[in-house]
Amino acid sequence: MFLNANENSFGSPLPGKYNRYPDPLQLELKRKIATIKDIDPNNIFLGNGSDEAIDLLFRCFCEPGNDNVIICPPTYGMYEVYANINNVIINKVPLTGTFQLNVDGILNTSDENTKLIFICSPNNPTGNVFARNEIQLLIEQFAGIVVIDEAYVDYSDQSSFSKELSRHNNIVILQTLSKAWGLAGLRVGMAIACSTIIDQLNKVKPPYNINAISQQLALAALHNTKQIENWISISIAERQKLKKELEQLPFVDTVYPSDSNFLLVKVENVEDLYRYLLKVNIIVRSRNSFRLCEGCLRITIGTPQENTILLAKLKEYI
Numbered sequence: 079m080f081l082n083a084n085e086n087s088f089g090s091p092l093p094g095k096y097n098r099y100p101d102p103l104q105l106e107l108k109r110k111i112a113t114i115k116d117i118d119p120n121n122i123f124l125g126n127g128s129d130e131a132i133d134l135l136f137r138c139f140c141e142p143g144n145d146n147v148i149i150c151p152p153t154y155g156m157y158e159v160y161a162n163i164n165n166v167i168i169n170k171v172p173l174t175g176t177f178q179l180n181v182d183g184i185l186n187t188s189d190e191n192t193k194l195i196f197i198c199s200p201n202n203p204t205g206n207v208f209a210r211n212e213i214q215l216l217i218e219q220f221a222g223i224v225v226i227d228e229a230y231v232d233y234s235d236q237s238s239f240s241k242e243l244s245r246h247n248n249i250v251i252l253q254t255l256s257k258a259w260g261l262a263g264l265r266v267g268m269a270i271a272c273s274t275i276i277d278q279l280n281k282v283k284p285p286y287n288i289n290a291i292s293q294q295l296a297l298a299a300l301h302n303t304k305q306i307e308n309w310i311s312i313s314i315a316e317r318q319k320l321k322k323e324l325e326q327l328p329f330v331d332t333v334y335p336s337d338s339n340f341l342l343v344k345v346e347n348v349e350d351l352y353r354y355l356l357k358v359n360i361i362v363r364s365r366n367s368f369r370l371c372e373g374c375l376r377i378t379i380g381t382p383q384e385n386t387i388l389l390a391k392l393k394e395y396i
């Protein structure tokens with residue numbers, strides 16, 4: 079008998095039993111993830127999307143109004159959003175012209191109040207991975223925490239930095255079920271780090287941050303590894319194919335190398351092309367307003383059928 083939590087003892091007016099609060103530490107789900115990723119469950123934090131982990135990193139490790147973090151634009155927008163919400167100063171050290179890290183710039187910009195460096199590899203929206211030895215160098219030289227966002231790591235040849243966990247206690251690796259795992263609607267993301275950092279994140283998170291349905295469905299989905307591996311290899315093959323075909327189009331300037339499930343494409347008259355695609359019911363993301371991404375669209379790799387339609391419509395644009 080559970081008469082301790084003021085839940086409804088009768089049940090819930092649904093076929094499922096949702097009257098009980100879910101496991102606040104999501105142990106069953108973590109054990110499954112740990113097996114798949116070959117890490118210790120004690121090194122995993124689960125969040126309501128990895129975005130929750132980003133927010134919690136600011137709240138755990140930065141003093142509002144005093145501390146700062148470093149980001150390397152063009153990159154994922156949520157680092158800045160959560161820095162602003164938490165009143166943490168943002169220092170920007172832009173990527174180089176080849177979309178690589180400016181390691182000296184990052185180290186020279188950091189001071190005793192720099193608590194986090196956000197590295198997104200493969201990077202959104204440029205799509206590429208950063209040189210591994212340069213990320214390694216940052217981990218070794220920086221006194222604070224290096225956050226490595228690996229949302230797209232499943233599409234990359236570069237292996238996860240989670241293997242470095244035993245050597246370094248100042249890294250946090252972010253991964254998510256939202257991309258390759260096809261579960262963006264469930265909102266499950268993770269931070270992988272030493273247990274000291276994981277304990278901090280768990281202390282600050284809302285107690286039941288992952289609801290019962292998300293825990294159950296995520297666990298069920300994780301038994302479907304074969305399906306995911308299949309989709310990943312199709313996406314990678316389609317990425318290569320789409321890149322080649324796009325490069326043939328006269329208004330396409332550059333298709334940047336990608337280690338992710340999208341392509342960054344530099345085109346002529348980007349706004350006009352964007353509006354044309356919208357008109358024929360194809361929604362892509364314009365990154366024209368981002369420095370270093372002027373004239374660029376970010377196009378997600380679709381199904382083979384979707385990619386065929388995209389190419390056909392682009393040929394009609396000529």
Ligand SMILES: *Cc1c(COP(=O)(O)O)cnc(C)c1O
Pocket residue numbers: 126127128129130154198202227229253254255256257262265266267
């Ligand atoms: C999509 C994405 C995420 C995923 O966020 P969730 O909150 O887990 O859905 C994280 N980082 C980057 C760089 C992304 O592009």
